[in-house]
Amino acid sequence: MNRQLSRTDNLIHQFDTVLRTLVPHAAQASRPSPATPEVRDEPMDDEERRHAAGLMRINHTGEVCAQALYQGQGLTAKLPEVRGQMEEAASEEIDHLAWCDERLRELGDRPSLLNPLFYAASFGIGAAAGAVGDRVSLGFVAATEEQVGRHLEEHLVRLPAGDHRSRAVLRQMAIDEAHHAQLALEAGGARFPVPVKFGMKLMSKVMTGSVYRV
Ligand SMILES: [Fe+2]
Ligand SMILES: [Fe+2]
Structure with a gap:
């Protein structure tokens, strides 16, 4: 009964x-x-706002994927010692999700319509990695977080010069993601070989290419 x-x-x-x-x-x-409230944008034209929203939509979808990845992994991975840490990381991803969502609204835009699709795909990948074993699963978290970190650095450069509010969000996210990657590696995550990382890069290209607009 209890188990049920x-x-x-x-x-x-x-x-x-x-x-x-x-x-x-x-x-x-x-x-x-x-x-x-103290962080203020400089005036931006429509084109700049659209561009900023496109980038923030990518970051929002990235957080949707992170949430799904952690959830899928939580379902299948054992992770006895690091479960607590992973749950803490997942809760920081919820902050990121909410901050990106809020910023998209400020920019007069919305999250991606493709999010359910990316959620399902990431959930499956997380569950599969978790089933293979904790080392692989944690390695996957580390590799993903590192990739997200690279995206964030790139977006910090590509955002319109006057968009200080998006930058403030992305800067804190970059700090958190680096910490998540480090936690996953310290917990015994495997370093992934180049071909796997290449596959992940391809997938993220598909995501960023579509979500910028849709
Ligand atoms: Fe995140
Ligand atoms: Fe993260």
């Missing part, structure tokens, strides 16, 4: 996470956004 109950609980919790991730404005940040 905890299974149901778990299922409800999983479903709740899916909804919070995919329904716009549903994610609740536990830390305030780094784009505090």
Whole structure:
């Protein structure tokens, strides 16, 4: 009976996470956004705002993928010693998700319509990696976080010069992602060979190419 109950609980919790991730404005940040009221943008024209929104939409979808990856992995991975740490990392990803969502709204734009698709794909990848073993699963987290970090650095350069509020968000995210990558490696994550990283790069190209507009 108890086991049955905890299974149901778990299922409800999983479903709740899916909804919070995919329904716009549903994610609740536990830390305030780094784009505090004191951080002010310089005037931007329509083209610049559209470009900023395109980049922030990519970052938002990246966080949707991170959420799905952690959730899929949580379902299959054992991770006895690091489960707590991984859950903490996942909760920081919810902050990122909420901050990007908020910033998209400020820019008068919306998250990607393709998010459910990327959520499903990342969930599957996370669950598969978790089933293979903790070393692979943690390695996957590390490689993903490093890749996200590179995207963030690139976006910090590509954002319109006057967009200080998006920059404030991305800077804090970059700090957090580097920490997540380090945690996953310290917990025993495998360093991935170049071909795997190449495959991940290809996938992220598909994501960024489509989500910038859609
Ligand atoms: Fe994140
Ligand atoms: Fe992260």
